[in-house]
Amino acid sequence: EPEVVKVSILNEESIILGFHLTKFMLRDILSNIPSSTYVVITDKNIAPIYLSKIITDFEKVASKLNLINTTKLRLITYIISPGEQSKSRDTKAEIEDFLLSKACGRDTCILAMGGGVIGDLAGFVAATFMRGVPYVQIPTTLLAMVDSSIGGKTAVDTPHGKNLIGSFWQPKRIYIDLMFLETLPEREFNNGMAEVIKTAAISSESDFINLENGVSSIREAVFSSPKRNVQYQGAILATRTPSQSLLLSVIMTSAKFKADVVTHDERESGLRGLLNFGHTIGHAIEAILSPELLHGECVSIGMIKEAEIARHLGHLNQVSVSRLYKVLQDYDLPVSLDEKKVKDLVGKKFCAVDKLMEIMKVDKKNQGDQKKIVILSSLGSTYEKKATIVSDSVIRKILSP
Ligand code: NAD
Ligand code: ZN
Known part of the structure; x- marks a missing residue:
């Protein structure tokens, strides 16, 4: 068990901080946000460093919790290009089309693993997919840890300006894992x-x-x-x-x-x-x-x-x-x-x-x-x-x- 610190927001202790939280996080998510499909949305910089551990730990934790054979549980991933240009209506639609092509339904939970771009975009996808599905913020930049992952503001940019289309949609959990900072550019x-x-x-x-x-x-x-x-x-x-x-x-x-x-x-x-x-x-x-x-x-x-x-x-x-x-x-x-x-x-x-x-x-x-x-x-x-x-x-x- 890693030692964690909890902070409450909107009267729930949903912000969890610590180092190396992957297994702890997956145990919590699988136990407390039960879903048939979990979708990790991340970017091309983060995926090669962190995605394989999430996938292997997901298998381990799911089997420990006896979830493998009893449900049609799955973890799928969607990787986008890094950068503000991806925080667009087009990328939102691409993600939605991917989710629909994978037959994701209302019992989908989105895991937004990345900086503020991923958090705002994946959060907005969660806000409107099937009229709203639960999501979790896994901030990987310092800015996302202290700012964008907290508060439930989700949005995409348009040619008329930044963050003009979006909604308030609170994440179920925010896991601030300081391990991610080890690879963040200075x-x-x-x-x-x-x-x-x-x-x-x-x-x-x-x-x-x-x-x-x-x-x-x-x-x-x-x-x-x-x-x-x-x-x-x-x-x-x-x-x-x-x-x-x-x-x-x-x-x-x-x-x-x-x-x-x-x-x-x-x-x-x-x-x-x-x-x-x-x-x-x-x-x-x-x-x-x-x-x-x-x-x-x-x-x-x-x-x-x-x-x-x-x-x-x-x-x-x-x-x-x-x-x-x-x-x-x-x-x-x-x-x-x-x-x-x-x-x-x-x-x-x-x-x-x-x-x-x-x-x-x-x-x-x-x-x-x-x-x-x-x-x-x-x-x-x-x-x-x-x-x-x-x-x-x-x-x-x-x-x-
Ligand atoms: P970002 O999401 O673009 O990430 C910065 C860069 O770091 C990207 O290239 C990313 O791939 C890379 N990266 C991320 N984590 C990494 C890691 N652990 N190791 C190596 N590379 C990593 O930028 P940002 O500063 O996190 O977020 C900016 C966005 O946040 C803007 O779109 C802004 O509008 C939004 N924002 C939203 C809120 C809000 O309340 N929702 C608040 C502030 C900012
Ligand atoms: Zn700011």
Whole structure:
């Protein structure tokens, strides 16, 4: 039995965290989400590393539970191309046609194993297949672990914009298995850390201090793991190191804050808007610089700009802005559109202030024409328990060079 940590969301203990959870997870799923067909939906990067273990463990666990001969139980898999382009209506239809060709019915359970692309897409498939079937989130990126797998927002993109077609559909379980981080590219890890830092900045000074003090330990937990070493022979760590315990607690705390916000505000009215710290400006930057810059990288720059707005308005002091700046840099995240790393990635693209203002104007989270920004009052707390309306002139002033 692996040691697991449970977090509740919407009054159920459905978020489960730990290391090497595959067997535990399959035992739980087969016992508590009884279905005849389980469908793993994953992508071409993840499948070659993790799919065979899921398949062999499924056979083992099913036979231990005496499920093999008594039911017409099966596990099938569907593998899509990685990347945001797959989060489309076309890919959704392809998956649905696959499920129908395999005679999947209402007693189908979907296992979404991947980053946010897989989670949002497979979750949306689950939401509408046979008017809705149960699904489980198995996040494999840090961003998916602390953000996209939690909250039940599912969607696909359209040429008119991201996430425009979707629904709220809660997963039965969210298994946050930190083992997956062993193979996650470093840039993707940093991308997820932007959301972790964001959550600490709006919710808890002590969590923020843990991130400031934990830089080397947290990075060691992820980047010195055996799988990153070519000599790795498949051995698993019997005991947790102190740095792994820190990593687990940091991810748990971040996931728990999102889960608590969702529990109090499932359909996104006020409170859930706090999670948008750094995102009003970050999204506008992302609209221009994606895909060269990742979401978390844009949010990192957005957090600095929005913290500068809070300072300009007299709600946040300069020391706090500087600490935010330093912690983002320590986790290798960009803090300005002018830095070389950003320029090298985006080439000729640039973010004109007028263009950023124009994009923010049509942001669906705004109230009419008024732009809303989460204003920090210190590291760990916000000026209001929701985003604050900020005038165009203030935003323009901070964005201007
Ligand atoms: P992603 O799903 O594109 O994954 C990033 C890359 O990492 C992919 O190439 C993937 O194949 C690879 N990968 C994933 N796990 C791996 C692993 N363990 N080892 C090696 N490679 C691995 O990106 P993401 O950042 O996880 O998710 C972004 C998506 O999440 C966006 O579509 C965004 O809209 C969505 N999102 C949704 C919510 C929500 O509430 N539903 C919240 C935030 C973001
Ligand atoms: Zn985000």
